Amino acid sequence: MRRFLRDNGLTLFFLLLTVLALVGQAFAGHARYNERQVAGGGGTVSLWHFVTSAEFAVDVTENWQSEYLQFFLYIFMTVWLVQRGSPESKEIGKEGTESDEDQQVGRYAGPDAPRWARVGGVRGPLFSRSLGLTMGALFLASWFAQSVAGRFAYNGDRLAERQETVSWVGYVVSADFWNRSLQNWQSEFLAVASMVWLSIFLRQRGSPESKPVGAPRGATGVEG
Amino acid sequence: MRWRGGVAFGFVLVGAVSCSSVDDRAVADEAAAFLRALQKGDGAGACARLLPRAAESLESGGKACADEVLGLDVAVGGVRGVEVWGDHALVRAGGQAVFLSRWGPGWRVAAAGCEARPDEPYACEVEA
The missing domain is CATH 1.20.5 (Single alpha-helices involved in coiled-coils or other helix-helix interfaces)
Known part of the structure; x- marks a missing residue:
C-alpha cells in the first residue's frame, strides 16, 4: 500500500x-x-x-474543457514549436515528429516497448498520437457538455427574466457560451506562455518542470 | 423538461441530461389550478398559488391580493405548452404566458398575464 x-x-x-x-x-x-x-x-x-443541476454542471465543465484544450494544444504545438532556453521545449532543430529511431518505434522499439509502438498499420501512428488525441477528445467532450448544461442554465435564467428560451444552436452562438469559453481559454494560454518563458530564467530545485539549478540560461530541453 | 444531472461528475453529460415529465406535469397542474381559481372568482385560491413576492406586489396601499388578482387581465384558457428549465418554467395558456418558479417541493406562479414583446422581456400583469 x-x-x-x-x-x-x-x-x-x-x-x-x-x-x-x-x-x-x-x-x-x-x-x-x-x-x-x-x-x-x-x-x-x-x-x-x-x-x-445544470448550473453546477456548466460551471464545472467550462473549466474542464479549457484545461483539456490547454494540454491538447501544448502537446501538439510542442512537437512543432520550440522555445530556446526552456525545459518545456525540446532541443532547437528537433522540430517535428522526429525519426523512428529517436522515438524508439517500429524496428527501433526495445523489448519493453508497448506492443503498439512495435506494430505498423493504423495502431502504430494512433498510439504515437494517443496522448494528444485523448486530450483533444476530452476537450471536445467537456466543451459539448458545457454547451448542453450551459443551455439549460441559460434558459432557466432567461425564464427568470421573462424572456423566451433558445435552441442549442442559438446557445452555442450566444454571448453567454463564448464569454464562458473565452474567459477560461485566455487564462490557460497565459499560464502556459508564462511557464514556458519563466522557466528559461527561473529554477525549481528537484522539479522536472525546471532545468537543473546550475543549467545555463540557453540550455533547451533539459529537465532537472 | 427538467434537467437532472448524472451522478457526480465522472460523467458523460450527454447521457446525464434527461427530460422529466414529472416536473412538466407539476408545472402544468399548478398553472391550471391558478387559472381555474381566477376563472371561478376564487381570489384567495389564486393568491395562494403566487410566489409571496408576486402576491405582495398586488397588496400596495392596503389592497388585498385576493381582490386585486381578480381584476387582472389574465387570459384563463387551457394550458397548451410547458417548458421547464431548471427551477423556472413557462406555460402558454389563452394566448398569454404564465411563468413559474420552484418553491419548496412544488411550484408557484412567478408571473401571469404575460404578453410577448419584440426584443424585450414579456410584459406581465403581475410578477415577483
Whole structure:
C-alpha cells in the first residue's frame, strides 16, 4: 500500500485536490445560487438539487474543457514549436515528429516497448498520437457538455427574466457560451506562455518542470 | 423538461441530461389550478398559488391580493405548452404566458398575464 501511494503520489495528490475543490465549489455555488433565488423572489434549493443541476454542471465543465484544450494544444504545438532556453521545449532543430529511431518505434522499439509502438498499420501512428488525441477528445467532450448544461442554465435564467428560451444552436452562438469559453481559454494560454518563458530564467530545485539549478540560461530541453 | 444531472461528475453529460415529465406535469397542474381559481372568482385560491413576492406586489396601499388578482387581465384558457428549465418554467395558456418558479417541493406562479414583446422581456400583469 505504501509503495502504491509513493509510486502514484503525484496523480493521487491532484485527484484528491480535485475532489476537495469540487466539494468546496458545490457548497460555495449552492450558497450563491440560493442568494440569487431569494433575490429574485424564488425559493431556495437543497445542496443535492444544486449539485445535480445544470448550473453546477456548466460551471464545472467550462473549466474542464479549457484545461483539456490547454494540454491538447501544448502537446501538439510542442512537437512543432520550440522555445530556446526552456525545459518545456525540446532541443532547437528537433522540430517535428522526429525519426523512428529517436522515438524508439517500429524496428527501433526495445523489448519493453508497448506492443503498439512495435506494430505498423493504423495502431502504430494512433498510439504515437494517443496522448494528444485523448486530450483533444476530452476537450471536445467537456466543451459539448458545457454547451448542453450551459443551455439549460441559460434558459432557466432567461425564464427568470421573462424572456423566451433558445435552441442549442442559438446557445452555442450566444454571448453567454463564448464569454464562458473565452474567459477560461485566455487564462490557460497565459499560464502556459508564462511557464514556458519563466522557466528559461527561473529554477525549481528537484522539479522536472525546471532545468537543473546550475543549467545555463540557453540550455533547451533539459529537465532537472 | 427538467434537467437532472448524472451522478457526480465522472460523467458523460450527454447521457446525464434527461427530460422529466414529472416536473412538466407539476408545472402544468399548478398553472391550471391558478387559472381555474381566477376563472371561478376564487381570489384567495389564486393568491395562494403566487410566489409571496408576486402576491405582495398586488397588496400596495392596503389592497388585498385576493381582490386585486381578480381584476387582472389574465387570459384563463387551457394550458397548451410547458417548458421547464431548471427551477423556472413557462406555460402558454389563452394566448398569454404564465411563468413559474420552484418553491419548496412544488411550484408557484412567478408571473401571469404575460404578453410577448419584440426584443424585450414579456410584459406581465403581475410578477415577483
